[in-house]
Amino acid sequence: MPTEQYTILGAGISGLSASYHLGHDKCKIYEANSYAGGHAYTHKVDSVCWDEGPHISFTKNEYVKKLFEESVGGQYSEFPVNVSNYYFGDYIPHPAQSNLSFLKEPLRTQCYEQMLASGTLNQQDNISSSYLDWLKSSFGEVFTQNLPERYTKKYWTVGSAELAVDWLGERVYRPDLEVVENGYRGIQPEKTHYINKVRYPKAGGFISFLNKIKINANIEYSSTVKSINLEKKQILFSDNRVVSFNKLINTLPLPQFIKMSGAPFNVLEAASNLDCTSLLLVNIVASNRLKKDFHWMYVYDDAMYATRITSMNSLTDDTLSATPEGIQVEIYESNFKPFKKSHSEIANYVKVELQKMNIIDSCLSVHTNYIKNANIIFNHRRRENQDIVLGWLAGYGLDREADDLEPMSKWDHLNQPSLNKKMGNLILAGRFGQWKYFWSDDCILRGLEIGIVGK
Numbered sequence: 001m002p003t004e005q006y007t008i009l010g011a012g013i014s015g016l017s018a019s020y021h022l023g024h025d026k027c028k029i030y031e032a033n034s035y036a037g038g039h040a041y042t043h044k045v046d047s048v049c050w051d052e053g054p055h056i057s058f059t060k061n062e063y064v065k066k067l068f069e070e071s072v073g074g075q076y077s078e079f080p081v082n083v084s085n086y087y088f089g090d091y092i093p094h095p096a097q098s099n100l101s102f103l104k105e106p107l108r109t110q111c112y113e114q115m116l117a118s119g120t121l122n123q124q125d126n127i128s129s130s131y132l133d134w135l136k137s138s139f140g141e142v143f144t145q146n147l148p149e150r151y152t153k154k155y156w157t158v159g160s161a162e163l164a165v166d167w168l169g170e171r172v173y174r175p176d177l178e179v180v181e182n183g184y185r186g187i188q189p190e191k192t193h194y195i196n197k198v199r200y201p202k203a204g205g206f207i208s209f210l211n212k213i214k215i216n217a218n219i220e221y222s223s224t225v226k227s228i229n230l231e232k233k234q235i236l237f238s239d240n241r242v243v244s245f246n247k248l249i250n251t252l253p254l255p256q257f258i259k260m261s262g263a264p265f266n267v268l269e270a271a272s273n274l275d276c277t278s279l280l281l282v283n284i285v286a287s288n289r290l291k292k293d294f295h296w297m298y299v300y301d302d303a304m305y306a307t308r309i310t311s312m313n314s315l316t317d318d319t320l321s322a323t324p325e326g327i328q329v330e331i332y333e334s335n336f337k338p339f340k341k342s343h344s345e346i347a348n349y350v351k352v353e354l355q356k357m358n359i360i361d362s363c364l365s366v367h368t369n370y371i372k373n374a375n376i377i378f379n380h381r382r383r384e385n386q387d388i389v390l391g392w393l394a395g396y397g398l399d400r401e402a403d404d405l406e407p408m409s410k411w412d413h414l415n416q417p418s419l420n421k422k423m424g425n426l427i428l429a430g431r432f433g434q435w436k437y438f439w440s441d442d443c444i445l446r447g448l449e450i451g452i453v454g455k
């Protein structure tokens with residue numbers, strides 16, 4: 001039997017945080033990569049720090065803020081974000097719904113009139129309706145079809161009719177009518193983006209925020225899990241090593257975990273119905289300073305591959321230094337909308353798009369990075385299938401949690417003197433392990449929760 005109390009699969013934020021909060025001496029982490037950090041890792045290429053998709057910390061949680069702050073010895077930048085939208089040649093401040101004056105006529109007035117007529121901004125989310133219904137009743141048909149629907153198809157790879165609304169929370173900004181009116185008549189007196197101040201390490205990229213939870217973690221790298229025997233409590237690795245476990249914490253993507261665990265057909269089928277997008281990152285080093293001023297920008301044009309464009313240098317507050325100008329461009333695919341071109345062909349198109357948008361003149365280098373699991377698609381079939389999967393795992397020591405089908409978790413209970421929660425011998429953690437819409441702070445807090453319950 002293993003000497004460690006906990007075996008953790010995956011050394012991303014969730015695995016590291018669970019280990020840190022339980023006590024690294026009680027845990028052994030197995031990680032496929034030769035480094036820790038998972039999706040929060042930063043790759044240094046061509047002298048630029050490239051995150052695996054743009055990462056900034058916008059947490060409001062004081063505990064996480066302090067942990068990140070200590071990880072970088074206070075060496076982080078905190079700044080208000082400057083977010084833009086590109087809409088068929090026009091640059092519109094974000095969010096577009098409160099900056100209608102930047103749209104051309106007649107679209108500008110059509111959007112405005114329908115938003116006023118809808119009068120239902122700030123309506124309650126209704127779990128039975130689709131995101132499309134929600135958008136139309138919030139913003140009207142014209143704005144919906146021209147802006148969010150276009151972006152949804154690029155970012156989520158499905159139309160908004162396919163999406164549920166349980167993932168929305170505060171993610172889509174719903175301005176009140178006065179803000180819409182101001183934005184229609186002229187420039188907003190202040191920014192209305194829902195993310196206000198963000199934090200980013202001064203050096204080393206986002207991964208530096210994990211320094212504290214990573215130190216002394218007991219990680220076995222280059223250990224790719226091949227299969228798991230939940231009955232015998234054994235893990236088989238791709239190099240044919242077999243290890244036994246007492247308590248297992250899984251942070252690997254739930255569908256992958258189910259596939260490796262010898263589940264029956266109906267459970268395998270349910271797991272295969274949990275949908276996720278994949279992300280192609282085109283990382284470009286430009287020969288010039290960016291000709292537009294933004295931290296990141298959303299691109300609505302359907303004919304363009306670029307979906308979101310981020311200025312890497314602006315995150316490090318490094319605009320005056322002589323480091324090369326790094327631009328990260330995101331392009332998404334899924335089973336519903338697979339790429340029809342190769343990664344290098346897409347990268348070539350993206351270079352031309354950036355020039356057409358007048359963001360860069362030319363580039364010094366380009367490389368791509370493919371992220372298999374990017375965003376969980378919160379579509380209508382997700383809950384039912386996730387319920388089947390979790391129900392099966394309950395037979396192997398998973399204690400079902402009241403909110404385990406909710407896309408988001410609330411963390412207020414972590415401030416209570418005692419936690420009224422039980423966790424069995426199988427614990428799920430993280431964005432893909434729990435199949436939730438988790439940010440980095442949620443992953444840290446899930447680890448804290450496991451630490452409190454498990455100690």
Ligand SMILES: Cc1cc2nc3c(=O)[nH]c(=O)nc-3n(C[C@H](O)[C@H](O)[C@H](O)COP(=O)(O)OP(=O)(O)OC[C@H]3O[C@@H](n4cnc5c(N)ncnc54)[C@H](O)[C@@H]3O)c2cc1C
Pocket residue numbers: 009010011012013014015030031032033036037038039040052053054055056057058223224225226251252253279371373374375429430431432433438439440441443
């Ligand atoms: C594109 C993108 C942008 C994001 N932007 C932000 C942001 O701006 N701010 C923010 O707070 N959060 C952001 N996030 C969310 C954040 O990155 C995630 O919530 C977090 O990194 C998830 O951590 P995790 O440990 O749960 O999962 P992961 O990072 O996926 O960790 C799982 C680990 O398991 C390992 N693994 C997988 N398969 C195996 C196997 N078979 N055997 C062994 N090991 C295996 C992986 O290598 C990985 O290290 C973003 C996420 C994405 C994808």
